[in-house]
Amino acid sequence: MGELLGVAVLGAGHMGADHIRRLGRVVSGARVAAVADPDTDRAREAVAGLDGVSVHTETEAALDAPGVRAVLVASPGPAHEEALRAAFARGLPVLCEKPMVPGSAGALRVVEAEARLGRRLAQIGFMRRYDAEYRRLKELLDSGRLGRPLMLHCVHRNVSSPPGFTSAMLVESSVSHEIDAARWLLGQELTAVTVLRPRSSALAPEGLLDPQFVVFETEAGVLVDVEVFVNCGFGYQVRCEAVCExxxxxxxxxxxxxxxxxxxAREEVARDYLVRFADAYDREVQAWVDATRRGRVTGPSAWDGYAASAVAEAGVRSLAGGGRVAVELAERPPLYAGSGG
Amino acid sequence: MGELLGVAVLGAGHMGADHIRRLGRVVSGARVAAVADPDTDRAREAVAGLDGVSVHTETEAALDAPGVRAVLVASPGPAHEEALRAAFARGLPVLCEKPMVPGSAGALRVVEAEARLGRRLAQIGFMRRYDAEYRRLKELLDSGRLGRPLMLHCVHRNVSSPPGFTSAMLVESSVSHEIDAARWLLGQELTAVTVLRPRSSALAPEGLLDPQFVVFETEAGVLVDVEVFVNCGFGYQVRCEAVCExxxxxxxxxxxxxxxxxxxAREEVARDYLVRFADAYDREVQAWVDATRRGRVTGPSAWDGYAASAVAEAGVRSLAGGGRVAVELAERPPLYAGSGG
Amino acid sequence: MGELLGVAVLGAGHMGADHIRRLGRVVSGARVAAVADPDTDRAREAVAGLDGVSVHTETEAALDAPGVRAVLVASPGPAHEEALRAAFARGLPVLCEKPMVPGSAGALRVVEAEARLGRRLAQIGFMRRYDAEYRRLKELLDSGRLGRPLMLHCVHRNVSSPPGFTSAMLVESSVSHEIDAARWLLGQELTAVTVLRPRSSALAPEGLLDPQFVVFETEAGVLVDVEVFVNCGFGYQVRCEAVCExxxxxxxxxxxxxxxxxxxAREEVARDYLVRFADAYDREVQAWVDATRRGRVTGPSAWDGYAASAVAEAGVRSLAGGGRVAVELAERPPLYAGSGG
Amino acid sequence: MGELLGVAVLGAGHMGADHIRRLGRVVSGARVAAVADPDTDRAREAVAGLDGVSVHTETEAALDAPGVRAVLVASPGPAHEEALRAAFARGLPVLCEKPMVPGSAGALRVVEAEARLGRRLAQIGFMRRYDAEYRRLKELLDSGRLGRPLMLHCVHRNVSSPPGFTSAMLVESSVSHEIDAARWLLGQELTAVTVLRPRSSALAPEGLLDPQFVVFETEAGVLVDVEVFVNCGFGYQVRCEAVCExxxxxxxxxxxxxxxxxxxAREEVARDYLVRFADAYDREVQAWVDATRRGRVTGPSAWDGYAASAVAEAGVRSLAGGGRVAVELAERPPLYAGSGG
Structure with a gap:
């Protein structure tokens, strides 16, 4: 399979540093070739002990550094659109953390840009698709052994939310994982969303509507309900129950x-997603490296990133008092036929 | 505690026969004194092997039979109002199967009749309050150890529905158990209901909306969601998860x-409620016999029966396309202060 | 089924008082007619609120009291042999708590006495045979669906042992339940026993060998191992795993x-056997009352009581340093053909 | 961390091919530099798609191939001693699959040879130490939160045994994992072993004693029992329960x-150890690669390999009718102070 895949990592924060560690010390066949972060101190710290990595403040410089053959985007969401366009311009395969782009308008511009290229370069970081349990569930649903799916009951709980977390972010950021998982598990687009507001927990910061209860409808009439509760205090729990015929x-x-x-009798509950989904992150990046080295792009597409944004946006309108809100999707470019939902 | 409590059982069908067996052979301190059923053959069959039971076609005759000191109503729902009034007229304590009376108007008339008596005579057959697991959950919620409740996630699945089961009956009959359980567990009235319709299972009879997904709101803002699925095919499952602060x-x-x-690795799933809740029925009837012999009336009240009817009626309006429907309750008579929800 | 079965209860201690409550207020078809206990104060306390019960200091007086048609023996073990003989002399059916008689010699005398009568009168209180889970396991093994059984792994844990509990009593008293359960589940006699001694827990009283690990062999070569740990501190746990072909x-x-x-995530563990096996005790006594009223004797026999004693005695010899000890059983009288192990 | 670690893999059979895949495509920081197998066709097949691998028939040629800096031994057991000596002679770090050497005499010679070197080069493939659940159990026991351990109950079940599997191999090969796990979890040597023989399953090949029940004693009096059942038919199950004060x-x-x-309700049971312990193998090899690149040797030592052989040998004598057999260990060289059990 030739030499190691040289990867430019954009962003050396919490998620970026974890991906640098993963590329450098866990997965096979890749090496970190360049890192870009405005804070070069933390970038240098993240690559300590790795050889042959150049450190940059600017995205473009990192992409043009010697040995770079692929890009992993772990910078803040608002920087993603520019990073994706720069990668597209250079023909570099890219693994982009979620959200692909904040807001469905920007997400749609990315989809259109990639569609104009006429080939896929981007994989979006919906890592649940790489979790062993979710994969088993997907396999079971696809097998048809349980008949057609009728409902999904989902739970998404975090111990506590980071500072500055808003009521809209429960839908946009937390529930975006369930949005993608539901589209992928069911192979259907989500067509409407209703966000309900139970009373808020005393443990939630003042003004935060937490928990929320979100109900999605799909094009085939499947109902997907999600309890999202980001200050539950007692652990990180992600559950999904499919009810079929x-x-x-x-x-x-x-x-x-x-x-x-x-x-x-007690069983430990995971404290956060890096514990619960550690293996899923490893498998996601290994799968991306392997495919990229073979010249392929697989996994969640830019269309999946766009669809998640569009559904989340409808959810935020529902949360703001809109009751049931229908989801309007742009037409799907032929490049993404068969991809994702 | 003196002599055995002589009970008149009204109705000798599936449920009535089971209660006759229970009174005659399982619980302590009671005996079946009289049975009324238009079909005297099945009444005689149900009391085979029991001594000193008179068999009647008419309710009033059974209530006036020698030795009758209490009544158990297991006749079809439409006959309940008359049976309750007859028991009230004679001052007889009564255990009435659910629904207390079909329709909230009739249920309210029963409440008013009992309120006029100025003392409670009726206990309604919401037997989940006697299930060991539900009681443990109630105790835990009441203890305050988990903080205030925010949501209840409920599941109610039957293998298959009996002939003639209608879409409205999923709410009126099946979900009435969850309505009472939620009121009892939370100690709150339900104030609004929204019934959502996932696509129907291929196993459901033509025209039956099954499953349904019902969302209740309580006066304190707790959200109660219920999956009700009466042709799930794979077993009888009743689950309840309380999410608290x-x-x-x-x-x-x-x-x-x-x-x-x-x-x-396999675990058996119960086939029906007589298996899953066998112990709860035994405990319910034993508790009723014990209280009655001490001259007391405890357990779910006529008000609880009325409230369940009123909430279910709002649910049926929502199912018929009404979206979110608010629940309107009559004023609660002082006799029922502190009772139920 | 005629009038209530009048029962004389011998012994009004912890277990006796619980059986008096059960006969008087839980099971159907019986009443307490007489109680005998040297301590008449506690006997009177145990029957408070029950009508028509005579209180005695002597066994014989209680058996001869008016209305007595059956006997429940809950006195201390050393008094059992005399009580059983007195019941046999009067032809009274008897439910005798375990151990039937301490020591296999006395137990064999009881077997021989009943065999001379030529009909069964005694049922021994091995209540695990009435536990819902054990019955399901027995049914599964008998069905042959899992092939022939090869091993049973058993666990028997108590929070703490009562004062005066000796190392031998772990085998004689605690493990006697597993001895009977294994004979019953497998339908085989136990032929040898080896008691192993792990190091003792710091929570065990000075000098008590606790836990112990007991290995039985059956006539067909099945291995039955039992962890018995009576000062485990963390709860009452009884488990049984059958390993089949x-x-x-x-x-x-x-x-x-x-x-x-x-x-x-936590699940409560029962604190003692009256919690874990409450339903089994209820079912055991109900089954005995029902059979007795129909003139039958079913359930564990005196032979089962004797076999348990003989196996336990071999276990105590092994514990005392005897290594593997073979079990010697007397010849089984034809009266007990097909009974128990 | 410099260039990739070049590894010579000895043996390209089932296990060897899996390790080649792991080194080449899963773990980070290593590459397969050489492979030795008498069957060069299957060696070539195993390395298909990997660059820069030389294929050899002889061990020594592979160890001397360009770029080789470490060795992974996955050849049949009888070839291990020579391979380890060859690695020691070249100062090459080595990961050796279990059994280290068949028979404790040969195992002791390896220990002595490494002790003469005065530094550790060998890590033995007891991969349970790298399983996430076992590590959590070890951590818990080491924390002292549960007090001192008193017993371990272990279960080791395979669907079916490979052709030629003998009764002794249940102890030597299958139980060797439990021997090492017990020594590691408890931090104690095993001092005696008794192998008991339940009747054999009809599914076991003619003449194979399967299942067996093995009881170990440790120097501090802990009892370790193991059900080993290699033709259980129903799945691959490895369980361990620690009972502490x-x-x-x-x-x-x-x-x-x-x-x-x-x-x-069903849960899948793993079919074999490559499914159940896939992650443990990955972690084991990654840990070995990481340590080796830093010039360290960690993980199970040659002493652990020797101790497992010595205990297994005593077990085989017990199986052959020896009853309880004491384990005699050679004196532990200072090089292994603090290592393993």
Whole structure:
């Protein structure tokens, strides 16, 4: 398979540093060739111990650095559109963290730009598609053994939300994972969304509507409900139950070690997504590296990134008092036929 | 505690026969004194082997039979109002199967009749309040250890629906258990309801909207969602998960024997409610017999029966295309202060 | 089925008082007619609120009291032999708590006495045979669906042992339940036993060998291992896993309410056997009352009581340093053909 | 961290080919530099698609090939001793699949040879130490939160045994994993072993004693029992329950997706160890590559390999009718102080 894939990583924050570690020390067949971050100190810290990495402040300089053959975008969302266009301009394959681009208008511009290229270069970081349990669920649904799906019941809980987290971000950021997972599991687009507001937890910051209860409808009439609760306090839990005509299937219980003490049997609940989905991130990046080295682009497409944005936007309108809001999608370019939802 | 409590059982169908067996052979302190059923053959069959039971075709004759000191109503719903009035007229304590009376107007008349008596005589057959798991959940919520409740996620699945089951009956009959359980667990009235319609299962009879997804709101802003699916084919499942500010709690998983064979670990799922809730029915009737012999009336009240009817009626309007429908309750008579929701 | 079965209860201690409550207020078809206990104060306390009960200090007086048609023996073990003989002399059916008689010699005398009568009068209180999960396991094994059984792995844990509990009592008293359950589940006699001694827990009283690990062999070569740990501190746990040629089955996990809080998912573990096996005791006594009223004797026989004693005695010899000890059983009288193991 | 670690892989059979795939396409920082196998066709097949790999028939030629800086031994057991000596002679770090050397005499010679070198070069392939659940259990036991361990209950089940599998191999090969896991989890040597023989399954090949039940004792009096059943037919199951003074902990239940259909809730059971322990193998090899590139040797030592052989040998003597057999270990060279058990 020839030499190692040289990757330029854009952004060396929490997520970027984790991807640098993954490319440098976990997955096979890749090396970090360049890093760009306005904060060069943290960029240098993130690549400590790795050889042959150049550090830059500007995206374009990193993309043009020697040995760069692919790009991983882990910079803040508002910088993604420019980064994707720069990668497209150079013909570089790119793995872009979610959200692909904040707002569906920008997301649609990316889709159109890639469609004009006439070939796929971008894979979007919806890593649940690489989780072992979700894959098993997808396989089971696709097999038809349970008949047609009728409902998905989803739960998405975080211990606490970061500072500055807004009510809209529960839908735009947290639920975007369920939006993509539902489109992928069902192979259908989401056509309407209703956001309901239970009373807020005393543990939620003042003014944050948390939890929320989101109900999606699909083009074939499947109902997808999501409890999103980002200050639940008691652990990171992601569950999904598919209810079908001939049976149901549930993932996300994650039973592992059972400890019995003091009159109770206990099982640990993961504290955050880097614990729960550590293997999924590894598999996602390994799959991207492997495909890229073979000259292929697979995985979630720019269209999937756009669809998630469009659905989330409708959700935010519903949250703002709009009741049930229909989702309007642009026409899907032929390049994305068969991709994602 | 003196002599055995002589009970007149009205109705000797599926449920009535089961209660006759329970009174005659399972619970302590009671005996079946009289049975009324238009079909005297099946009435006689139901009391075979029991001594001292008179069999009647008319309700009033059974209530006036020698030795009758209490009444158990297991006749079809439309006959309940008359049966309750007859029991009230004689001052007889009564355990009335649900629905107390079909339609909230009739239910309100029963409430008013009992309120005029100035003392409670009726207990309504919401037997989930006697299930060991539900009681543990209620105790936990009441303890305050998990903080205030924010959401209840409920699942109610039957293998298949009986002939003649209508789309409205999923709400009126099946979900009425969840309506009462939610009012009881939360200690709050339900104030609005929205019924959503996923696509229907191929296993559902032509024209039946099944499954349905019902969302209730309570006076304190708790959201209660219920998947009701009466032709799920794969078993009888009743689950309830309470999500609170400081934790969650789930009942209804019912793990018992685990069998590992042929590459799978399997656990049996109950086939129907008489299996899943057998102990709850026993406890309910034992509690009613015990209280009655001490001259007391406890358990779900006529008000609880009325409230369930009123909420279910709003649900049926929502199902018929009404979107979110607010629940209007009559004023609660002082006799029922502190009772139920 | 005629009038209520009048029962004389011998012994009004912890277990006796619980049976008096059960006969008087839980099961159907019986009443407490007489109680005998040297401590008449506690006997009177145990029957408070029940009508028509005579209180005695002597066994014989209670058996001869008016209305007595059956006997429940809950006195201390050393008094059982005399009580059983007195019941046999009067032809009274008897439910005798375990151990039937301490020591296999006395147990064999009871077997011989009943065999001379030529009909069964005694049922022994091995209540696990009435536990819903154990019955399901027995049914599965008998069905042959899993092939022949090869091993049973058992766990028997108590929070703490009562004062005066000796190392031998772990085998004689605690493990006697597993001895009977294994004989019953497998339909085979146990032929040898080896008691192994892990290091003792710091929570065990000085000098008590606790836990112990006991391995039984059956006549068909099935291996039955039992962890018995009576000062485990963390709960009452009884588990049994059958390993067969075509699969395995496990009971005793007892999952019920799952509480998630503080980073852990927790399930309550029962504190003692009266909680874990409450339903089994109820079913056992109801079954005995029902059979007795129909003039039948079913359930565990005196032979089962004797076999348990003989196996336990061999276990105590092994514990005392005897290594593997063979079990010697007397010849089984024809009266007990097909009974128990 | 400089250039990729060039690894010579000895043996290109089932296990060797899997390790070649792992080194070439999964783990980071390594590359396959040479492969040795008498069957050069299957060696070439195993390295198809990898660049810069030389293929050899002889071990020594592979170790001397250009770019080789470490060795992975996956040849048949009888070839291990020579391979380890050849690696030691060249000062090459080596990861050696288990068993390190068949028979404790040969294993002791390897220990002595490495001790003479005065530094560790060998890591033995006991991959359970790298399984996430086992690591969590080890951490919990080491924390002291559950008090001192008293017993380990282990289960080791395979669907079926390969042709030629002998009764002794259940102990030598299958149970060797439990031997190492117990030594590692408890930090103690095993001092005696008793192998018990339940009746054999009808599914076991003629003459194979399967299942077996093995009981180990440790120097501190902990009892370790292992059910080993290599023709169980129903799945690959590895479980371990630690019973301690203040609580217990269990791993190996492996609950993931729960499918409810046809009246049962089902969970898939893994079919073989490459499924169940796929992640453990990946972590083991990654840890070895990382340590080797930093010039360190960590993980299970040659002493651990020797101890496992010595204990297994005692087990085989017990199986042959020796009853309880004491384990005799040579004196531990200072090089291995603190290593393993």
């Amino acid at each position: 001939a049976g149901g299937a549930r993932v996300g219980e994650q039973h592992t070690m059972v400890v019995t003490a003091g009159g109770e | 400081a934790g969650g709690a789930r009942v209804g998983e019912q793990h018992t024997m685990v069998v590992t064979a042929g590459g799978e | 075509a699969g395995g089955a496990r009971v005793g996990e007892q999952h019920t309410m799952v509480v998630t809080a503080g980073g852990e | 203040a609580g217990g902990a269990r791993v190996g239940e492996q609950h993931t997706m729960v499918v409810t259909a046809g009246g049962e």
